[in-house]
Amino acid sequence: MNNINTSERLKTTKASTWLADNIVTLIFVAFTLFGFFVSDGVTVNFFLTELSSRFFRNAFLVLSLIIPVVAGLGLNFGIVVGAMAGQIAIAIVRFFELGGVSGLLLTMFLALPIAGLFGYFTGNLYNKTRGQEMIASLIVGFFANGIYQFLFLVVVGVIIKVPANHPMIKPDGVGVRMSVDLVSYEDGGLKYALDKIWEIPFMWAILILFAFILLLQVWKILRNKKNPVLYRYNKTTTLLYIILSVVMIGISIYAISTNSTLMMVRKVPVITSILIAALCLFNELILKTKLGQDFRSVGQSQHIAEVSGINVDQTRIIATIMSTIFASWGQIMYLQNMGTLNTYGAHTQIGMFSVAALLVGGASTQKAGVKHAIIGTLLFNSMFIMSPEIGLSLFGNALLGEYFRTFMVYGVIGLALGLHVWRTNKSNEITLD
Amino acid sequence: MVQAKDKKTTKNIINKIGLPTLIIGTFWIILLIMGGALGISIKTLVSDTIKRAGMNGILVLAMVPSIQSGTGPNFALPVGIVCGLFAIVWSIEFGFTGWSWLFVAIILAIIFAVIVGYFYGRLLNAVKGSEMTIATYTGFSIVAFMCLPWLMIPFKSTNMGWFMGTGLRETIQLDAIGGQHILSKFLSFSLFGEDGLITIGGESGIIIPTGMLLIFFLCCFIVWVYFRSKSGIAISAGGSNPMFAQSSGINIDRCRIKANILSTVMGAIGIIVYSQGYGYTQLYTAPLMMAFPAVAAVLIGGATASRARVSHVIIGVIIYQGLFTTALPVANQMFEGTDLSEILRMVIQNGIILYALTQVKGGDK
Numbered sequence: 001m002n003n004i005n006t007s008e009r010l011k012t013t014k015a016s017t018w019l020a021d022n023i024v025t026l027i028f029v030a031f032t033l034f035g036f037f038v039s040d041g042v043t044v045n046f047f048l049t050e051l052s053s054r055f056f057r058n059a060f061l062v063l064s065l066i067i068p069v070v071a072g073l074g075l076n077f078g079i080v081v082g083a084m085a086g087q088i089a090i091a092i093v094r095f096f097e098l099g100g101v102s103g104l105l106l107t108m109f110l111a112l113p114i115a116g117l118f119g120y121f122t123g124n125l126y127n128k129t130r131g132q133e134m135i136a137s138l139i140v141g142f143f144a145n146g147i148y149q150f151l152f153l154v155v156v157g158v159i160i161k162v163p164a165n166h167p168m169i170k171p172d173g174v175g176v177r178m179s180v181d182l183v184s185y186e187d188g189g190l191k192y193a194l195d196k197i198w199e200i201p202f203m204w205a206i207l208i209l210f211a212f213i214l215l216l217q218v219w220k221i222l223r224n225k226k227n228p229v230l231y232r233y234n235k236t237t238t239l240l241y242i243i244l245s246v247v248m249i250g251i252s253i254y255a256i257s258t259n260s261t262l263m264m265v266r267k268v269p270v271i272t273s274i275l276i277a278a279l280c281l282f283n284e285l286i287l288k289t290k291l292g293q294d295f296r297s298v299g300q301s302q303h304i305a306e307v308s309g310i311n312v313d314q315t316r317i318i319a320t321i322m323s324t325i326f327a328s329w330g331q332i333m334y335l336q337n338m339g340t341l342n343t344y345g346a347h348t349q350i351g352m353f354s355v356a357a358l359l360v361g362g363a364s365t366q367k368a369g370v371k372h373a374i375i376g377t378l379l380f381n382s383m384f385i386m387s388p389e390i391g392l393s394l395f396g397n398a399l400l401g402e403y404f405r406t407f408m409v410y411g412v413i414g415l416a417l418g419l420h421v422w423r424t425n426k427s428n429e430i431t432l433d
Numbered sequence: 434m435v436q437a438k439d440k441k442t443t444k445n446i447i448n449k450i451g452l453p454t455l456i457i458g459t460f461w462i463i464l465l466i467m468g469g470a471l472g473i474s475i476k477t478l479v480s481d482t483i484k485r486a487g488m489n490g491i492l493v494l495a496m497v498p499s500i501q502s503g504t505g506p507n508f509a510l511p512v513g514i515v516c517g518l519f520a521i522v523w524s525i526e527f528g529f530t531g532w533s534w535l536f537v538a539i540i541l542a543i544i545f546a547v548i549v550g551y552f553y554g555r556l557l558n559a560v561k562g563s564e565m566t567i568a569t570y571t572g573f574s575i576v577a578f579m580c581l582p583w584l585m586i587p588f589k590s591t592n593m594g595w596f597m598g599t600g601l602r603e604t605i606q607l608d609a610i611g612g613q614h615i616l617s618k619f620l621s622f623s624l625f626g627e628d629g630l631i632t633i634g635g636e637s638g639i640i641i642p643t644g645m646l647l648i649f650f651l652c653c654f655i656v657w658v659y660f661r662s663k664s665g666i667a668i669s670a671g672g673s674n675p676m677f678a679q680s681s682g683i684n685i686d687r688c689r690i691k692a693n694i695l696s697t698v699m700g701a702i703g704i705i706v707y708s709q710g711y712g713y714t715q716l717y718t719a720p721l722m723m724a725f726p727a728v729a730a731v732l733i734g735g736a737t738a739s740r741a742r743v744s745h746v747i748i749g750v751i752i753y754q755g756l757f758t759t760a761l762p763v764a765n766q767m768f769e770g771t772d773l774s775e776i777l778r779m780v781i782q783n784g785i786i787l788y789a790l791t792q793v794k795g796g797d798k
Contacts (some may be wrong), residue, residue: 134566135508136790138623139783142725146779153772258762406718407577414570421560421567 020423024416028379031408035386039393047385049266053261054381056195056272057337061354062373063279064326069368070287072299074134075355075417076319078122080141082327083114083347084148088343090332091152092188095168095178099189100305101197104336107190111328115408119324123317130302134365134417141351152343167323191339193297195269205273206251214245245381279326280370293321299366356380356409359366359416366420383408385405439674442777451735452746453785460755468763476625478759480639483756484617487642488710489730490649491703493750495696496731497656500741502692503672503685504557504564506731506789510724511572512553513700515579516545521705521714522583522601526590531611535709542701550697553692554790556573565738577720583716605714619644645710648740652699659695670690672739729782732789739793756781 019026036042038420061079068076089111093103113381122140129136150351156162157174164173185196217238223231255262294315297305297357308310331350335341359378360383386403391401439507447455470476492510499507507513520542553571560567584600593605607613620643622633632638659665671678671685672692678685708714734749756772758779762772 082712125787125791131562132565132790132793133564135569138566138569139725139790141777143787144784146776149772149779150776153703153776154768158768202757216708219473356548394602395585395586400581403577403717407574407581410570410573410577412576414567417570418560418567419564421563425559427562429722 003193003369005024012286020419022362023419024360024412025375026191028360028383028412030195032379033384034385035382035390036413039386039389040320041393042386042389045261048262049200051264051378052268052386053337053380054384055377056269056276057334058330058354058357058381059231059276060279060333060355061222061327061330061350061368062377063276063283064323064330065354065358066283066368066370066373067286067295067319067326068323069363069365070292070299071295072302072366073126073315073316074137074365076137076323076360077134077355078137078140078318079323079327079330079354080113080143080347080351081118081122081223081333082324083350084144085118085324086111086328086331087148087335087341087347088114088151089345090182090335091168091176091180091343094182094190094341095166097183098189099183099187100185100193103188104332105331108329111332112325115325115328116321120317122324123320126320127313127316127377138351140170141348146347147348147424149344176343177257178343180343182335182339182341183341183344190336194272194333194338195337198270199267200256200270201256201263203252203255203262205268206248207256210245211250213241214249217241217245272337280374283370289316291315344431351408352413353380356412359412365417440633441578451734453788454735454752455734457756457781457785461752464756464759464763468759471763471766473762473766476639478755478762480749481758482755483646484640484642484710485758486750487507487617487645487649488707489673489703489727489754490750491652491699491706492727493730493734494649494652494743495658495699496704496727496736497660497743497746498668498692498695498699498742500731500736500739501660501672502668502689503562503675503739504568504689504693505738505793506565506724507700508724508725508728509572509575510696510700511576511720512549513546513697514704514723515575516709517542517701517704518714518716518720519545519579520701521708522588522593522605522716523611525593525605526588526591528552528674529610533614534610534612535705539702539782542705543698546698546701547694550694551690552692553697557693558686558689565702566626573721574719574725580717589720601716603715603717603719605716607709607712607714612709615644615709616644616648616706617642617710619777620647624683642710644704648706652702653743653747656695656699660743661708664688664691668755690792711743726753726782728783732785737788737792 020029024222036047061083064079067078068074088106089107092110093099093107098106118419122137125136125140126133153175156176157169162169162173168176170177181189182191184191185193186403220231220233224233230417240278254260286295294305294310297310298312298315302312305315331347334350335346338346338415357376359376359379360380361371361372362375363372363376387405387408388398388401391404450458465475467480481727489490491726492514495504495510497511499505501621517538520540521536523541524534524538527537557568557573559562575585587599588601593601593608595602622631623637624631624639624641660669667678667683668688668691670681671683671688675685678688704720730753732738732749732751733753734745734747736742736745736749757774760774760777764777767773
């Protein structure tokens with residue numbers, strides 16, 4: 001509907017538009033830096049350990065939000081439904097006491113049809129609530145939670161008979177326990193089944209990551225040399241990336257060679273990183289296919305897409321199904337890292353937190369990319385780590401920081417959505433004039 | 434011929450009452466009959482239903498002005514609720530007790546709610562087209578934000594602080610300041626009690642909390658009259674056909690602000706009436722989800738996301754509260770140890786909101 005650069009429409013200076021576009025991101029950067037400044041309890045090691053484990057836990061879920069935004073469905077709070085599908089799959093696998101890598105693969109395989117079905121239903125619902133998808137997706141999460149509880153508290157035990165002495169089932173034989181231990185990887189369970197396949201030290205991961213970025217930039221420049229018209233690149237950003245990579249490579253080589261305290265940061269799970277990278281790549285590549293182009297045209301104008309022969313309803317349903325399936329896998333990756341299935345609570349907050357993270361990265365209801373998801377997940381989780389520390393060091397009360405953290409989650413969603421709608425309305429008025 | 438005519442009238446009746454109202458109403462009556470058959474006291478059930486309908490009534494009433502003005506159900510009801518809570522807390526802090534506590538709280542609540550409601554209305558005017566989503570998050574944010582003042586403002590009153598440290602308690606007992614059931618007990622009487630047909634101040638049988646019902650009906654009456662005044666009709670006109678209203682010289686933005694101020698004020702008074710009926714005031718994250726039952730209740734009463742009347746509120750709140758007061762003991766008797774009534778509440782409450790959303794006309798296509 002409105003993908004033209006806002007500054008052109010508003011005829012304002014570029015700097016002020018840039019500020020308005022990135023205000024949420026800037027608030028979070030400032031907040032995290034402020035946190036480092038005032039609190040002395042947080043060491044770099046503690047911070048990086050926390051951040052990296054939280055990042056690998058949440059990134060996949062945040063990335064699952066991108067396709068619906070491209071397809072014009074807005075922010076899909078309904079990934080909660082996908083998370084439920086993931087948990088149903090985990091519960092089945094846990095019940096039969098399967099585990100390990102094969103168990104994990106089975107879980108993901110089981111989650112696929114369940115999440116697909118749920119996605120199909122929610123997609124149909126979004127087609128019926130056109131224009132109000134975001135509030136509908138929020139409410140459908142609450143609605144599905146009721147059905148989920150019915151399934152786990154009543155159906156398991158009353159309709160599906162289960163042995164009461166199973167560690168997952170409540171002592172009276174009806175319903176699943178509040179929290180279910182997923183049994184650690186060594187004992188043939190699901191805990192860390194993905195993370196523990198292969199781990200490398202944190203600084204090595206940094207070294208590899210930035211070496212890769214450096215190579216990418218060099219490749220871009222070489223490509224540009226060969227054919228300057230076809231392959232363009234932005235000189236300043238490329239230069240910035242190169243400087244950043246060189247500095248980070250330097251730091252990591254120094255840390256590795258001197259075996260400094262930075263080597264004590266928690267190890268990085270390789271397979272999880274590869275899966276996250278694969279989803280990033282998928283989100284980028286799908287836009288180059290026919291389906292991805294359909295997503296885009298539907299996202300820009302449903303009417304024009306319809307006229308040009310795209311089946312709008314079907315495209316929107318496909319986008320929702322994809323998002324739901326990725327969310328279910330994301331939830332499985334999240335839970336294998338947590339190690340316990342909090343049966344009735346693990347999924348409830350997922351929608352809000354993931355949406356907030358994406359928005360912090362600079363996304364809006366009509367524009368979201370891999371970049372926003374990655375930056376957002378990092379910044380949002382930094383805020384999460386720092387909040388209690390700031391509350392403790394400024395007011396002597398960690399509880400205050402936790403309340404503040406909750407406020408930031410809701411506030412950031414409200415602010416980002418409100419600002420976006422306000423600016424869209426304003427620019428539409430200008431076009432009308 | 435006769436049959437065809439009959440069919441038409443049944444259809445008319447269904448259309449007039451509304452399908453959701455009919456289905457959920459019937460469900461409630463079936464549950465009541467089941468409850469009677471299981472030996473649960475119908476008198477207690479009816480008594481509880483009236484009590485809870487009275488407690489929640491004004492909160493549900495807050496939906497009418499915002500729906501009529503075209504901003505959709507007031508998902509930001511917590512904004513009004515927080516104003517009411519703030520007023521309650523200050524009224525206790527100033528040392529008022531009993532009736533004076535109630536009046537000071539209500540007056541303060543109206544003042545806070547008018548100011549806050551004005552800015553909330555301005556906000557909704559800036560985000561036309563996505564009011565419901567933004568309203569939900571405005572409500573969530575304000576509840577989360579108010580957790581900080583509850584913890585930080587150095588209140589002195591011993592009736593509401595923790596025994597050690599600073600900050601307010603999560604639940605404040607109102608009996609310490611004589612505010613518990615102050616309205617509910619006022620002129621209350623019971624029907625079919627042990628001591629005869631009508632007992633003033635009786636404790637058995639069907640208890641009628643006269644004072645609480647009076648203030649609920651008073652608020653209903655005020656809203657009903659207001660929507661028959663010039664200003665109220667302008668609000669309804671702006672909500673149902675903005676283009677037409679604009680061309681007949683109505684300032685729609687002003688109307689929307691007025692309606693949302695009224696809605697916020699109702700939310701603020703509503704939580705005071707709720708708290709006295711409950712006996713406790715709940716702070717911190719307690720109001721977070723309070724908008725959804727209220728929205729569901731007015732929708733069950735027959736309202737849509739764009740049309741609502743006071744009669745919808747009264748019918749809706751009785752059916753909604755009646756259904757869940759009945760469902761709890763019935764479900765507990767039939768399936769022991771399960772939390773079936775809570776599950777039922779989640780499914781019905783959110784199902785009805787989703788149904789209403791599918792009826793909203795709009796969007797790109």
